[in-house]
Amino acid sequence: MSAVYDTGRGSIALSIVVPIFNEEEVLPVLVARLRPVLDGCREPYEVLAVDDGSTDRTPRLLEEIRSVWPQLRIVTLRRNSGHQAALTAGLRRALGAYVISMDADLQDPPEVIPDMLALARADGLDIVYAVRGDRSTDTGFKRRTAAAYYWLMRRLAGSFVPAQAGDFRLLSRPVVETLKTLPDQQQIYRLLIPWLGFPGGQVTYQREERAAGTTKYPLHKMVLLAWDSVTSFSSAPLRLATAIGAFSLVVCLGFLTLTLTVYAIGSPLPGWTSLITTVLFFGAVQLFCLGMLGEYVARIYAAVQGRPTYCVASDTAEEQQ
Structure with missing residues (x-):
């Protein structure tokens, strides 16, 4: 039997949290690939699009998509608060028995979602990490800096940090409820969630190129993420x-x-x-x-x-x- 979570407005088995900032170019492509996957799961679901203070046509497009996709739920932040803050907003408001977070750029393919859900249920896991088994679509510089980041984090924060696992992951309701009890501070979830100690597993996938638009994580933001990771989880x-x-x-x-x-x-x-x-x-x-x-x-x-x-x-x- 599929696990569901009674929200008071109906039972939802799966929530998808997608932080979005100025993604007007990629939104149509995201919906075209994500919706068939979720409909094919034959589970009651919701998609939380967290608009992180977009200044382009993203808010208008989201409203248009919602008019024809009733499972789409739009959470709008008053200002741009950053990717991790938008992710926090989505996780705290998600209603599903399982919650999957993913980026809007489709570098993390939604076709992996059924595999993550199946593994969590088959093995009774609370966390399923989507691990990048092939990063050939990334530049050489990006691959080397990513490898250096995970090498450093595993030595400073601990070996519990899964290598090559970003913010594309599945969380069970107990994990989400635990996260909601933590103080409302800037969190680095790729380190915090493994630190909680819930049983987890992995599925591998090939990282794709961005479907459209430009990256929202330039070099200086990656450096800030690395610095925040170090200072948040290590002295x-x-x-x-x-x-x-x-x-x-x-x-x-x-x-x-x-x-x-x-x-x-x-x-x-x-x-x-x-x-x-x-x-x-x-x-x-x-x-x-x-x-x-x-x-x-x-x-x-x-x-x-x-x-x-x-x-x-x-x-x-x-x-x-």
Whole structure:
């Protein structure tokens, strides 16, 4: 028997959460591929399109699609809050017994969804990760940086982080309810969800090229994601600052020993060059360590403020009540 979740408005077996930002070009292609897959599952489902403050024709297109696709549910955020915040909004409002998150660009093919659902039910899994077994459509630079990211995360956060698994995953209702109990802070789900410890499995797929439009994750956003991942799940940067401080102390003692030795043998050096080099070196080290510490203090400050990571302007499901 298919697992369903009683929402009070009917039972929904599957929710698909799709964060969307300025995707007017890819939306028609997404619907053309996603809807047949979900209809073919023969399960009661909903699709949560989380509009992350789009400024193009995306909101209008979503309304047009919803008029002919009743299972489409539009959650609109008041401003652009970022991919992970939009994902949080969708996960917190999803009603299905199983919730699958995916991007709108179709690099994660919706045809994998039935396999994820079947594996979760057959093996009683709470999490099913869609793992990229083939990234040949990505550029060489993207493949190398992605490999470096997962290598670093597995060493800093722990070996529980599945390699090559992004935000294309299936979660059971217990996992979603657990996530909803966590504080409303910026989450890195590709690290947080494995950390919860629920039983999980994997399905592999070939990563495709973006169906249309341009990427919403340029290099600087990927760097910020990596930095947020490190500082959210590891204190290694603070330990690095301590190690650099210890190394600097050893270097300073070496300079002091050299200076005293030269002075003792009666051949003092002019000293200005070595002095200014030393001052600049230790000044840079201090600024680096202070900046590292400041990143963690800023996160504590943001947590103390308690501001929500997103604000919902409307939800078509609530409008129907």
